Amino acid sequence: MLKILSLLIKPSSGKLLIDGAAAGDLNRKIKGKIGVISHNTFLYDNLSAYENLQFYGKLYQVAHLKSRIQEVLSQVGLNYVLHDPVRTFSRGMQQRLSIARAILHEPAILFLDEPYTGLDQNAIEILNSVLTRLTDSNRTIFMVTHNYEQGLELSNRVLILVKGRIAYATKTEGITSEGFKKLYRQHVGGGQ
Amino acid sequence: MLLRQGWHIFQKDLLLEWHSKQVISSMLTFSVLVVVVFAFAFPPSRGITEAVFPGMIWVAFTFAGVLGLNRAFVSEKHQDCLMGLLLAPCDPVSIYIGKTLGTFFLMVVMEIISLPLFLVFFDYRIVGSVGLLVLIIFLGTLGFATVGTLLGALAANTRSSEILLPLILFPIVVPILIASVKATGLILTGSGQVEQLVTWIRLLVVYDLIFLIAPLLLFEYVLEV
Numbered sequence: 001m002l003k004i005l006s007l008l009i010k011p012s013s014g015k016l017l018i019d020g021a022a023a024g025d026l027n028r029k030i031k032g033k034i035g036v037i038s039h040n041t042f043l044y045d046n047l048s049a050y051e052n053l054q055f056y057g058k059l060y061q062v063a064h065l066k067s068r069i070q071e072v073l074s075q076v077g078l079n080y081v082l083h084d085p086v087r088t089f090s091r092g093m094q095q096r097l098s099i100a101r102a103i104l105h106e107p108a109i110l111f112l113d114e115p116y117t118g119l120d121q122n123a124i125e126i127l128n129s130v131l132t133r134l135t136d137s138n139r140t141i142f143m144v145t146h147n148y149e150q151g152l153e154l155s156n157r158v159l160i161l162v163k164g165r166i167a168y169a170t171k172t173e174g175i176t177s178e179g180f181k182k183l184y185r186q187h188v189g190g191g192q
Numbered sequence: 193m194l195l196r197q198g199w200h201i202f203q204k205d206l207l208l209e210w211h212s213k214q215v216i217s218s219m220l221t222f223s224v225l226v227v228v229v230f231a232f233a234f235p236p237s238r239g240i241t242e243a244v245f246p247g248m249i250w251v252a253f254t255f256a257g258v259l260g261l262n263r264a265f266v267s268e269k270h271q272d273c274l275m276g277l278l279l280a281p282c283d284p285v286s287i288y289i290g291k292t293l294g295t296f297f298l299m300v301v302m303e304i305i306s307l308p309l310f311l312v313f314f315d316y317r318i319v320g321s322v323g324l325l326v327l328i329i330f331l332g333t334l335g336f337a338t339v340g341t342l343l344g345a346l347a348a349n350t351r352s353s354e355i356l357l358p359l360i361l362f363p364i365v366v367p368i369l370i371a372s373v374k375a376t377g378l379i380l381t382g383s384g385q386v387e388q389l390v391t392w393i394r395l396l397v398v399y400d401l402i403f404l405i406a407p408l409l410l411f412e413y414v415l416e417v
Binding site: 006007008009028030031032034036038041042043044045046047051056058059060061083085148181 | 197203204207208211212267270271272273274275277279280281282283349381416
């Protein structure tokens with residue numbers, strides 16, 4: 001589903017509207033408004049943090065690229081390894097750089113696919129603070145996760161998908177982690 | 193726009209190669225090995241050298257080129273970087289342009305270094321026009337890089353892409369190999385058969401044009417395979 005939403009593959013049926021615009025002919029324009037964080041980082045091991053961000057910044061035509069790179073790197077706390085090759089980074093540092101890559105072009109919509117996989121506590125806190133900052137600046141964040149606690153804490157709406165269809169949708173207000181776990185099991189058919 | 197995005201991808205690939213030097217070193221090692229093996233295999237008589245020299249240099253160029261082609265998309269598979277490129281607001285064709293430029297550039301560097309080695313090892317003097325020889329090598333390399341990049345993208349999605357690529361590539365580049373070897377032979381010997389030479393050059397130009405245009409229409413679908 002995330003591949004369809006991020007315009008990587010075309011839907012076999014139905015219509016996709018992003019930011020009010022129909023996907024299709026406008027794909028390239030809409031792609032510039034989308035950021036994706038996946039468990040794969042989309043980063044080149046032999047390039048430094050700066051070179052990776054510079055490359056993606058050029059592809060997304062980010063204005064004032066140099067200062068923007070410094071800004072996002074300080075947001076994720078990686079300023080001190082600016083010119084170090086990514087292959088020397090820990091998994092948590094790579095994921096933080098991946099967050100910097102995804103927000104570099106200030107996307108209107110951010111898709112996250114299991115972003116907490118392999119993150120240390122520090123990286124989880126940084127990711128959460130970046131997500132909170134983005135939510136405060138009126139951006140849409142769409143996260144796929146099996147981490148109920150983090151998901152409920154950060155979101156204002158939750159969906160449960162079963163076999164590609166929305167089986168349950170509600171606002172997160174008042175839902176506890178335990179309660180949601182039960183709801184989840186009921187809908188995916190995992191027992192009580 | 194298309195060219196600019198392709199240029200950014202080319203720059204990124206060059207930077208990656210500058211840091212690792214993996215591809216150019218393996219290409220150069222291979223071409224030097226070919227020079228040495230052939231130098232020992234054939235007796236150094238003028239007649240034999242004239243007969244086999246064009247074939248030898250194109251064997252070295254194309255097989256070393258395959259090493260470069262194999263790596264062109266492998267670097268994009270790690271950490272799903274190809275998906276990162278496809279998510280960016282650029283035309284998939286710009287990926288093709290960047291990768292073709294990268295392969296072409298590395299092959300040219302390898303050729304600039306290994307061709308003088310061939311001439312020294314075989315004590316060979318070019319009788320014909322050096323300018324025409326450069327043109328033939330340029331056209332042959334360009335054709336090889338354009339087809340190779342398209343097929344490299346196709347093979348990259350398979351498990352044993354490094355085995356598959358040469359198998360699907362060489363049958364398709366046979367016309368360019370024959371034309372390049374024949375034209376190189378005519379130039380090196382300075383035989384003065386201008387009509388034949390023009391025919392081979394025409395074949396190279398037409399082949400290059402076809403495989404410069406076809407991927408612009410096909411590349412997006414190749415990436416979906």
